[in-house]
Amino acid sequence: MRLLVLGGTVFLSRAVAEAAVRRGHDVTCACRGASGSLPDGVRHVVLDRSTTGAGAVLDDGFDAVVDVARDPAWVRSSVAATPSAHHVLVSTINVYPDTSTPGGGPSALSLHEPLHDVPDEGEAEAEAYGALKVGCELAVGAAASSWVVRPGLIVGPGDGSQRYPWWVRRLVDAAPGEEVLAPGHPDDPVQVIDVRDLAEWLVDGAEQRRTGVVDGVGPVVGRGEALAAIARGVGADVRWTRVDQDTLLAHDVAPWAGPRSLPLWLPLPQYAGLMAHDPEPARAAGLRTRPPEQTAADTAAWLATQPDPSPPEGLTREEERALLAALT
Ligand SMILES: NC(=O)c1ccc[n+]([C@@H]2O[C@H](COP(=O)([O-])OP(=O)(O)OC[C@H]3O[C@@H](n4cnc5c(N)ncnc54)[C@H](OP(=O)(O)O)[C@@H]3O)[C@@H](O)[C@H]2O)c1
Structure with missing residues (x-):
């Protein structure tokens, strides 16, 4: 498989690139290269998505794309550049405003109203995270096929957070x-969810051209x-x-x-x-947790x-x- 990872220098997107290389795929990482190193065995295409359209540096020859974007404009641009590829979008459970109902998931919880563009400077982008991810999910729908995965808290080696x-x-x-x-x-x-378990499953989904929407959560x-x-x-x-x-x-x-x-x-x-989403759909879709x-x-x-x-x-x-x- 010719796989494009939009990212690859930190945590999840890096783990995805690593997992795909281990499986023998032909992996290209498109990013600035500013946040860290890329795994061995990938090809690096320099792309600053905040200033450059993806079509300027990417062709439509990829079988699959894994994208961790938080900005719907970035997704619109990468989908337009690689419309034939199968797109795997890493979203988040923050797309659901309801944080209090246990056992929730795509069929049980409603979504934030989408934001299609990042708010102007000065407005709280962090607060708009969930709404922007809904915008990203809608944007990826323009691809030939897509799989939307909404992870909960991702943990493991490479986690730069303080959680x-x-x-x-x-x-x-x-x-x-x-x-x-x-x-x-x-x-x-x-x-x-361990970042490596999530990454392996995302690569499974890219290989199998899995479609639909699922929460990427562990037990x-x-x-x-x-x-x-x-x-x-x-x-x-x-x-x-x-x-x-x-x-x-x-x-x-x-x-x-x-x-x-x-x-x-x-x-x-x-x-x-928030930490009690229904894990069964992910498990049924092949997610295995260590x-x-x-x-x-x-x-x-x-x-x-x-x-x-x-x-x-x-x-x-x-x-x-x-x-x-x-x-x-
Ligand atoms: N952490 C959690 O617990 C959690 C929970 C739910 C969902 N998520 C989602 O999981 C994903 C995590 O992805 P991640 O770990 O790879 O971290 P990330 O911070 O979301 O993405 C980092 C990647 O994006 C690239 N990037 C950033 N700015 C860029 C630009 N202007 N142009 C091109 N590339 C750019 C970075 O490369 P360069 O900087 O080198 O360009 C880096 O490889 C995200 O989608 C996040 O929303 C996370």
């Missing part, structure tokens, strides 16, 4: 028997088990102290990401659906190779200690 890696670092650094704060209730849902597990699996994966033996969400909110602990946050924690019921311990171990190994990891953004150790001391 899942925050927990890996916290537990790698924990002394034997150390007390660690476990947010919320142990049965609260957590749902992640739902309780947070207690999700955190315990990370601990097992990195060989940490800690003492968990549960702190319920009302107490965390009362002490100004932020959910999900950012300063003073505890990642993988989301207040319920307003976010009861053991969570392996994701944790490999993320820890990857973090250890990072030359100068920036300080974790979430709750600091001092803040965690102060909080535990105040509660016990």
Whole structure:
């Protein structure tokens, strides 16, 4: 297969290119080459999608395209340049405004009104992310055939965010028997997908010219088990102290990401659906997920190779200690 990856220098799009090369495909990555290195074995076509139409540098000889774009204009341009190819669009579960209904998916949840162009400078592009992805999904419909995959939280080696890696670092650094704060209730849902499992499945979909729309999500597990699996994966033996969400909110602990946050924690019921999408359609469509311990171990190994990891953004150790001391 002649595969075009629009991206290839970071995390998911890089994992897709790597997986496709491993399978013996002829892989071209079109991007600026600004965000990182490309995997060995790919051809690089230099393309800055913010300034150059894809047709200026790409021909229509590709069998399949994998695109991670967030800007519908970029998708319109790449589809116009490669109209005969099968397009796999990486969207997001943020296309659904409903974050509270568990078990949701394409047939159960409605979508944001689409945005067809990135808002003018000064407006909050991050807030428009879901609506722009809906615009991207509509734009990819102009291709000969397309498959839209809406992932939930993607984790694993190469994850430059401060979400899942925050927990890996916290537990790698924990002394034997150390007390660690476990947010919320142990049965609260957590749902992640290892970037490599998602990438392999995206390449399957490109090979098989899979069509339709599906959430790219792994199994739902309780947070207690999700955190315990990370601990097992990195060989940490800690003492968990549960702190319920009302107490965390009362002490100004932020959910999900950012300063003073505890990642993988989301207040319920307003976010009861975000990490509890129905995983069955993806599984039925061939998505296979590795053991969570392996994701944790490999993320820890990857973090250890990072030359100068920036300080974790979430709750600091001092803040965690102060909080535990105040509660016990
Ligand atoms: N992380 C999550 O938990 C999560 C959850 C749900 C969905 N998603 C979706 O999953 C995908 C993640 O993709 P990703 O990991 O590859 O990261 P990404 O940040 O979405 O995309 C990065 C790629 O886009 C390229 N790019 C950026 N600006 C460009 C430009 N002006 N011209 C050409 N290429 C450009 C980058 O290459 P250069 O900078 O080198 O040009 C890089 O290879 C996205 O679609 C995201 O919306 C993520």
